Amino acid sequence: MKYSQRLLCMAQEVSCDDQVIDIGSDHGYLPILLWERCPGIKVIVSDISPGSLKKAKENIGSYLTDDQEKQWASFRLGSGLSVVSPGEGTVAVVAGMGGLLISQILEESEKIARNLDKLILQPRNGQGKLRYWLLKNGYQIVKERLAKEGKFICEILVVRSTSTAPISLEWSLGKEIEFEVPQHLLEVPDRELVAPFLRGKLEQEQNIRNALACSNSPDLVKAAVTDNRISYLEALIQRWEEDQNEHMEAGIDGSPQ
Numbered sequence: 001m002k003y004s005q006r007l008l009c010m011a012q013e014v015s016c017d018d019q020v021i022d023i024g025s026d027h028g029y030l031p032i033l034l035w036e037r038c039p040g041i042k043v044i045v046s047d048i049s050p051g052s053l054k055k056a057k058e059n060i061g062s063y064l065t066d067d068q069e070k071q072w073a074s075f076r077l078g079s080g081l082s083v084v085s086p087g088e089g090t091v092a093v094v095a096g097m098g099g100l101l102i103s104q105i106l107e108e109s110e111k112i113a114r115n116l117d118k119l120i121l122q123p124r125n126g127q128g129k130l131r132y133w134l135l136k137n138g139y140q141i142v143k144e145r146l147a148k149e150g151k152f153i154c155e156i157l158v159v160r161s162t163s164t165a166p167i168s169l170e171w172s173l174g175k176e177i178e179f180e181v182p183q184h185l186l187e188v189p190d191r192e193l194v195a196p197f198l199r200g201k202l203e204q205e206q207n208i209r210n211a212l213a214c215s216n217s218p219d220l221v222k223a224a225v226t227d228n229r230i231s232y233l234e235a236l237i238q239r240w241e242e243d244q245n246e247h248m249e250a251g252i253d254g255s256p257q
Contacts, residue, residue: 001029001032001033003029003033004147004149005147005148005149006095006122006147006148006149006154006156007029007030007033008033008147009145009147009156009190010030010093010095010120010122010147010156011030011033011034011037013118013120013143013145013156013158014034014037014038014041014091014093014120015038016037016038016041018041018090018091018117019041019042019043019044019088019089019090019091020034020041020042020043020044020089020090020091020092020093021043021044021046021081021084021088021089021091021092021093021116022043022044022045022046022092022093023046023080023081023092023093023094023095023105024046024047024048024094024095024096024097025045025046025047025052025053025056026047026052026055026056026096027052027055027056027059028045028055028056028057028059028060029059030093030095031043031045031056031060031073032059032060032063035063035064035068035072040071040072041072042072042074042089043072043073043074044073044074044075044076044083044084044088044089045057045060045073045074045075045076046075046076046077046078046083046084047077048077048078048079048080050077053075053076053077056075057075060073079105080094080104080105080108080109081105081106081108081109081112081113082108082109084112085112086111086112086115087115089116090116090117090118091116091117091118091119091120092113092116092119092120093119093120093122094106094119094120094121094122095120095121095122095156096122096124097123097124098123098124098125098126099123099124099125099126099127099128099129099130099131099133100126100129100130102121102123102130103129103130103133103134106119106137106139107137113161114161116160116161117160118142118158118159118160119139119157119158119159119160120156120157120158120159121156121157121158121159122154122155122156122157123155123157124154127155127179127180128176128177128179128180128181129171129179130157131157131179131180131182132171132179134157134159138161138162138164139159139160139161139162140159140160140161140162141157141158141159141184142158142159142160143157143158144156144157144158144182144184144185144188145158145188145189145190146185146188146190146193146194146197147190147193148193153193153196153197153200155185174225174228174229177228177229177232177233178232180201181198181201181232181233181236183236183239185197185198186236186239186240186243194240195237195240195241198233198236198237198240199237201233202230202233202234202237205226205229205230205233206230208222208226209223209226209227209230212226
């Protein structure tokens, strides 16, 4: 089976001794990929949709023997982490849904979420609001990944609960971009995707700004906010390009310049 880069990246963040909870498993491709990488790894396969869970069970059944399925897989129909009990897993993968929904899932099953070793989160939208919620509620983003899927570049967050006090943050107009495109994205291991990701974000903002400029009654507040977002992204791209030039120069003679 050919897997998307998104699935491959998420699987790479799972260790073979983990016990995985796959929330919103859909067709069950991630568990199959995990079993290819780590035969015998325990996976709870969950989905809120009976049809999706049935399809996942069928796909998994065509890959595993009956004995393997009984030993390695558990199928749960339900919402979020409500399908598991404390101690049933060490890692939860919550992927392919909006960032606000992911934060609701973690909030509704807080005891279970905080007892996990880590969470692998892949929001389809609302990435900034998810990062904001995580930091405000005592979670640490220990790693981020970028992964291409079709024409989209997906963001993958590896998160763990901390014992430190939650960070005092405010979501304010004009500051959202700092959560949507945080500066630490420049440090992701998937370096070849950083530039197209940033430029794609910049193009979106420039299109918004152009539309505002062509309006008969432009929203001046939104125009000012968009200008700030464009400036932030341009500065981030410039910093990335400077870092890349430094790496290239260091590679010429084998030492930093």
